[in-house]
Amino acid sequence: MSVRASVRLARGAFDLDAELAVQAGTTVAVLGPNGAGKSTLLRALAGLERIDQGRIEIDGRIVDDGDSVFVQPRARNVGLVFQDYALFGHLTVLENVAFGPRARGEGRQRSRQVAHEVLARLGIDHLADRRPSQVSGGQAQRVALARALATGPSLLLMDEPLAALDAETRTSVRIELQRQLAEYPGCAVLVTHDPLDAMLLADRIVVLESGAIAQEGTPGDLARRPATPYVAALMGVNLLSGTAVGGELALDGGGTLRIADQGLQGRALAVIRPEAITISLHEPQGSARNAWQGRVTAVELLHDRVRVHIEGRPGVIAAVTPAAIADLRIDAGTAVWLSVKAVEIDAYPHPAR
């Protein structure tokens, strides 16, 4: 079982042009900002949108080739979990889940039996006789998942599966979803704008920006070596681009960084974790190979640390403890010195796309 898709379609504001491959038993997260084309990609896989060009292959069967071949959603063997779940309000939870098997020709008794089994697997069989309006948000999410799983789909699609939940419910539902995805033998694709959901639920992440794939890799790949400012911002690291020559990186935005890798040549990206940057009020005399001046533009408190936005060459975000801010009396407008060790800078060739 596998899914391979090459999707091209024009949708007014943007052109979606993306490739996607999912192996059986794995989950791919499509991560991107709102309006990047994530949901359109999902709808194309489900057969709710036709592609203009390309090819969608599920289980070795071509279901859309942008031309003569188009398999209707009902014949694709996919399960789709909508962002707002789209549970049928006039049916009970059990009838919602039994709807798929019934529509695919199973008998009434058998369909209800299958529905009970799936509900039990998700630990919500006690809700069977309730209406969707009588269950909580987290429960509704599980019902929607149960309904999608009840037909035994080869491809499970989830559109922002956790977006409608509050923070507390979200964590418990995410853990449950992790467990379900681990057991699910088919291919799963989930669309999200939350990097945490993507990193915790998916084996691979595809980053979609303005209809095109900006980066693709494991959650670790993205965290360590983001390819675009969007991904870097999601991962909370500083990303700088420039040209590397003999252990120095001449930055596109001005300024130069000394890097540990002497052999790196040509277009390159450099990642600096905010924690790796030291802020001083006077020129530092330490061992750090990089030191430059800047000015604080904003200070934001995040739980146990403070993110300090600094303009300079280069401009960066540094993370320090609240105590350090108090001692140094740093606020917007403060002139500061920044320093970072060359070994703390991860520089790598620019992944040309």
Place this chain on the structure above:
Amino acid sequence: MSRPRRARAPWFLAVPGAVALAFLLIPLIALLAQAPWASLGGIVTSEAARSALLLSLVTSLSATAFAALVGVPLAWLLAREVLPWTGLLRALVLVPLLLPPVVAGVALLAALGRRGLVGQVLSDAFGIQFPFTTAGVVIAEAFVSMPFLIITMEGGFRSLSQRYEEAAATLGASAWTVFRRITMPMVGPSLIAGLVLCWARALGEFGATITFAGSFPGVTQTMPLAVYAALETDRSVAIALSVVLLAVSVSVLVALRGRYLRAQAS
């Protein structure tokens, strides 16, 4: 739970509001006050009244059934904007609603009359004639009442998110199954409201019916026509029949209203 305190109404709303209420209720009260209660039973169970009432029920229910059969699908087509020029079509569908009923009757004669656009073909080829028949009454009633069902149902379909139908499709349901098991049940309250409006309009139809089908007792003389006819001979009979019509309308509306409210609450 305590009832919220009633807001005090400003006089410039309270006074005209009271006038409107009186204006709407006084004729109904007058009808009941002047009804010949002593002879009511006799008048209502008379052969003429019974046949008019039966004819009214049969024709208005037939017209409503016909409207549901073809009007609901049209409402869906309009709501999903699958037809070209949906905006124009929607406006055209509403014309019979605004048309003076007499004009509707004349238009039906022009279309289905013996020398009408379609009527001539039907008459020549199959010997089918609608004017001055019971079927003609059904046609006249359906023509003026179907728009009520269409606009109500279109609103219902339109406010139903397409995601439910999409969800059902990905679960393997055919278009027919989606429509029958998802779309229609989910617009149930709109359907009931639309059917009631449509039926009430058909039951009260007068102008188009008398123009297109005439007023023949037992064949095309429905209750409103019978009331009008009685007015010229015996005023008390007209009032008695009117009270019956009022009772039928009110009782069915009350009965359906309870169901409609329950359907909305769930």
